[in-house]
Amino acid sequence: VLAKKIVVLPGDGIGPEVCQEAVKVLQAVAEKYNHSFTFRSALLGACAIESTGQPLPEDTLAACEWADAVLLGAIGDPKYDQDPAAKVRPEQGLLGLRKALGLYANIRPVTAYDTLLEHSPLKPERISGADILIYRELTGGSYFGEKGRDSSLAYDTCTYTREEITRIAHLAFKAAESRHGLLTLVDKANVMETSRLWREVVQQIAIEYPKVEVDYLYVDNAAMQLILNPRQFDVILTENMFGDILSDEASVIGGSIGLLPSASVGAHTALFEPVHGSYPQAKGKGIANPIAAILSAAMLLEYFELKEEAKAVRDAVQKAISSNILTQELNQTSPYTTEQVGTFIAYTV
Amino acid sequence: VLAKKIVVLPGDGIGPEVCQEAVKVLQAVAEKYNHSFTFRSALLGACAIESTGQPLPEDTLAACEWADAVLLGAIGDPKYDQDPAAKVRPEQGLLGLRKALGLYANIRPVTAYDTLLEHSPLKPERISGADILIYRELTGGSYFGEKGRDSSLAYDTCTYTREEITRIAHLAFKAAESRHGLLTLVDKANVMETSRLWREVVQQIAIEYPKVEVDYLYVDNAAMQLILNPRQFDVILTENMFGDILSDEASVIGGSIGLLPSASVGAHTALFEPVHGSYPQAKGKGIANPIAAILSAAMLLEYFELKEEAKAVRDAVQKAISSNILTQELNQTSPYTTEQVGTFIAYTV
């Protein structure tokens, strides 16, 4: 019996609904494969602000530190978006958690599912077979650099150390080695000093991975190439802000952001969350796609080295997709609810 | 007789070829409408480094300051890309020129031509009718902020003053007023202090433009929305780096980056250049699309307040497109050369 502690942070908007389905699937896995998963729930984001005044309460951080892995729904509430300068905002909870847990690498697979190509804004022949793994640095850059204001100006500092670049680069190289052997570093080395450091460090590390071919692409060109020819990519490595932009952009390839999972890993624990946000307009309507959360749970199983279990979840998702057991954005004619999709996948596992 | 001085900076790669066609069109306009355009050519970029050691020779800057407008081809040579840390690089010429001429606003129209929809990687029904005008701040942000290195780290500073935001915001609001009345500010106000200043300033200026609706979009979401639904945008306003990324990304909408012009305006003079780069692989083959350079020349005419002339050029381009008098990337079966396309447009004006 494998015993693991999982903290669930349902968060805001559709977060709780999709988390519930992911937990349902994890429970089905535990039962079928005879593991013992202990779940504990905690507050993060707008819901945490509402009940404690803090976007990342101390209890939540303690629970995450206690856990073997964290499953997150989504955070964010439009009422805070009106005033991005407000002292307390949901995003601070997520950013604070990433920093506190040392989650320095955000990993996002982007897959074009053949039966869903019609839902993509891109032409099917451009995207069929696309399969990209994005490594986004998550605890450095202008997200966490010194920033400030005086009466006439504002500034943000983007900082990177060799050490910060090195640790995520090794992860990305290893991933490329186990995939198609191509790593693309995306930067703006013709303008940014930090980008030049990224290139330098990646060039050095490349020597240790002779089987991996390394490509360098400026971020403006990468934003274009992702749409023009997504199949040219295997593993993409990039800094925090460029990764934020490119991974959201890449989400259009698959046809629905509701399909895309992510993992954030670091020194101690790891966090798994769907790429989509809290999507407050859909809250409580049963129309949110739980697949991104469920595939995030599959990444969590992989992290526990439960390969077979992770594969079972992915196969079940594939079955839901090919059987058209999908929520309304992917199945207009006979849509299933969030719960129905989750239950189907849990039973199929 | 309107007399104007135009400095031409052919630059590198395909720059000289496309510039030649744009000048041909400007000469045809001068003849037909009885204006007197004086052309003077100067060095910028890799070609300038080769013959003077400097990417932006003093003579070139002096010529640009003397001119009423500048027409630029493209700069950049792959031999400098291998080493982005090299002391002298072609990009420095362009960045230095922008700064020296105070070209604080880069304006890029993105249009989906109906007869060319098939060439876009996006589905025709998503892009038909898309018509976006991007205002990218061009002399601030992390491009020109303090940057540096020590043995273990590198940093770039993104700085914006109220003044820098204010002057480009007015241009963008005026453009929105004369178009469809929607301005979208793209920022990352949930993370960046500079973005919060952008929001604050734009919110204040908005009061002066009651007919313009203002929308705020985070840059990650904008990167997604540009592909999901480009028709939702009218005028986009954003800072330097986000503008670099988003405007290149948006270039895929039209089906060919070879169609997209840009204008960079400032206090004194203005510079016009195609969005595409120096594309060295195509150099000297007669396959480069001159339309982006020619449409840049049309923007130059507009800047001289020669509305009718600018329209004549645009109509001639439209005629070339609808008659399929196009270079190979848009006309595989019976491609025309760079020169043939330019000559057709010059004769049609």
Ligand SMILES: CC(C)[C@H](C(=O)O)[C@@H](O)C(=O)O
């Ligand atoms: C909510 C926001 C701060 C966050 C980010 O920019 O990292 C989000 O966009 C993401 O990608 O997880």
Ligand SMILES: CC(C)[C@H](C(=O)O)[C@@H](O)C(=O)O
């Ligand atoms: C060449 C490079 C420095 C430049 C930029 O980033 O501004 C280019 O990409 C552009 O958009 O004109």
